Amino acid sequence: MLSTLKKQVHSRQKALIIAAFSLIFSACIALPWLFRHAISENARFENFAESLFEKEVSENVLNLHYSLANPEKQGISRPRASLGTLATDNSNAIRQYEQYEAKLKTFSPAKLSQTNRLTLDMLLLYYHTQASLGEHYLLEEPLGPSLGIQAQLPVLLAEYNFYNNQDITDYLNLLTTTGDYFQSILAFERAKSDAGFFMSDETLDRIQTQCRSFIQDPDSNYMLEIFSQKLKDYGKLSEKDQKQLNQAHRQILKEKVLPAYQKLIEGLEQLRGTGKNSGGLANFSGGKEYYQYLLQSKVGIYLPVKQLEQRLTQQLSADSREISLLLKKYPDLFSQQSQNTDLPAMEPETIVNLLQEKIRQDFPETPAVGFEIRTVHKSMEEFLSPAFYLTPPMDTGSPNVIYINNGRSISNLELFTTLAHEGFPGHLYQTVYFARQNPAHIRYLIDSGGYVEGWATYVESYAYDYAAQYLSRENTTQESQRQAASEAIPSAALTRAAWLNRSVNLCIYSLLDIGIHYRGWTPSQAARFLNAFGIRDASAISEIYRYIVETPANYLKYYVGYLNFLDLKEEQQTLLGEDFDLKAFHQQILAIGPVQFPVLKKYINQAL
Template structure:
């Protein structure tokens, strides 16, 4: 969702990662050995095996050039391994664990349950959605320059593996298609066009996959560089392009024409159980679709009243739909050029830097770049995404990127949102690796949405229109609770979802269409944002009330962020402890 990291499941399904290895045995855990050592032996062994499967190395901002084994046999082996791991976890007496290990157990168990659930539903048979595809993630690797000869050789090895990898993915897609397990047809319209830059390139040198070889590091000897470049050209011509052409032909002749026409997740095989599992994955709760729908309707009404206050403040006398129409069409809110939009995003991010020390005790070491969304995916992509090392801003169709929304977008995707939170997690060496390196959507997206609201207190929003943009983004995420459950559990049409977002948010019509297609194609993910933010807001209010004058906002934020990415019940328990300890943060020397 990314070039911030996708949620745990999607990252494993769609990412460009390592090949599968032989399945290692699960360490036996006897009931009598229910101790910290037994738990960590189990978790560390599985994590080592998982890394061998999926190759998430220590560099968040560097691609991995090894493609996974995604065959049905490899998927079955993963399901068996995670089933064994869950059984071993069941054999551990949680009451015998230390408090710290008990927290780690809850987080780790959620990870395994989520991974196992995805395997049991054969999520791998649907390796694409409306804005994320396995071939698009592969193409992303070509956008990062090589640092040395080793990376260039690893990249070439990846090129040689493309035919095998694509053949496995197409076999999975065929299995999913045969049982009606695909993204809805309407959300896949035009997605085949992203393959054309590869299939239609006139020469190997003009192919996007050749891009890193146009400026090899000077440390590579000239003769070696020539040999590497020649091998890359051959691999692109004889292996990469034919694999992409075969995929394009399959998409156009079979997959896209026969993708399911229904929208609801509950219309998929085992649909009701599947959608509830998606809710569990993305919200870390067992809320029902009906309960979430009602929460969404209540929050939409509450935010609508706040919007009315802004409209009164700026002297607008019409109704909300009229005000939204004015905002969408007013040229003062359109950047003059793509570079102008990037420059404004950079200014907002730098404004936060000047305020950061007043709100956070510990800051990440990793910085982030601000870059445009690549042109080949921009028409289908969200307004922006962020993660360790990067904040992508969509500069395609500038009238759809209203400037009054840019401060909220920047706080969410860059700092103190995704690029900030995820870097802090990966740098926290006090956490097990499987907490540093994974992403739980309810926490991560909830935190980023909380950051948008925090911008009011921080003084980031300088005009009533920017405040309204923030409220529109809050409304957008509250409306997702209504739209996602409406589509997947209540029989809503695409037109109903579009109308609900059009009438309640200031998003452009283009953004409303791309976002709606994302919710249709990715059931449950849209629910994580607002429910996660509500949890953080409620925890903060609880801490402020209990601590009174002892409440320190820097200590509270540090307590939330030092967790890494966790299920919401773990967050609530941490704030309980924060209150019990008198508001003391995890880094007292930085308060």
């Protein structure tokens, strides 16, 4: 019996060894098959995505420079220094988008890694959306008083960093092409005029005012000062070389750039009176369809407009109810807010450093990152945003620059939350966190405005909470201090009310955006809508109406983007219950990175 058992054991061991050997042998046979059918599919897709990146990033030097500090190290040759041209016919671009979409459909998602599947889904939706613009191309507007090309170009040129001597040469050559670039914009505007899509005279006046502000004092134009300082900071040129370059720069500015702005003013003036629509997109042929395209391409949402209106109205009601509950609990809440309840004055750098510490309780940690706070030049204060963040090149990750516009008067609390929006845990933090995931290069060029601005708006609500511990009543009157002490309104309630007030305002403006651009509201209809919310100042209403007319869907990038993150969080809380982890949720959002909201929702749900 014993010998029989030994044989059986021996036989079983032998069988196991043979089975294991067979598995190893089968795996060896399968590896070439896997390489051809799975691994090679990833490589094929990654090669195509990289080719897309190289083509897109090389279209002009400005795009290339802001994406890569050292393109040669990536095997990318610099194109001729030019700002490019704006085509009056979009048919070639549409064909290209359709070809890209067709090529992307040849990849099998099942054979791709999850990271590549995500990139594939994002690219498919992006190029399909871009191709859908079609015949509505002439409804696009490249110019604008604050967000137009002519307003943003000086800032982009001023921030053109010098990493090597070739960058200085490229910068100067770029300046010489400003005239050709603006002439192509004028040709586009003439095509818009011929099609009946030209801007109103009021918008024309505002754009011309911005242009005149930029060129009014050639000898003290701020680009001269900034260029000179950048040469000094570059540190590789002799004083003689710097002097010669400063002279060349001054000459190019006076002979090429400023005259280009003057010709733009004059060219636009010739089209005065041809713009018959002073209202929203709905008043143009195809305007509603173009607005829906903007919701998809700029905001990253793919919902019927009516459903979007319902979601906005729902949030407006929810915020209003919460405000009512706060007022019921603290009847003097808003009177205390109005009596100079604010944060103590802090330097912007101090605020950003405080925020880096505070966000650790709600957001995943990331290694320390350097940043710079700069101020907008006085000549541009009237036309630029209260603050903005400039993303660094993908191959350096620096500099991370936040601009503050001192021409815009804001409270200390607003400065705190604005720096959260632009810095931590907003744009700067989100950009740095995503870059450290080592994403495909094409992800740096193609993103979703609704994700980017929606995230920065979403995190503002946390910043208002963080601000509560710094709230100061030092500047209030003795009587109001006694009243505040007796009623003991918590600082958290005051800052929460401030956030709710901001949320309500953004929601109202978003609904107004839809009303103007999709429903065709006139100024009087817009005024009646705003009157219902206590906004009755005629000049303020006029300015709000004009800004929304000039920047369709811009408010929606911020607020509807915010609502999408809010809804995702609530969905995850419902699904996970007690297992929901806020920091883990934020980590998933940040790791996926800027994509359209249907793609974001798909991959958040897959992570469960």
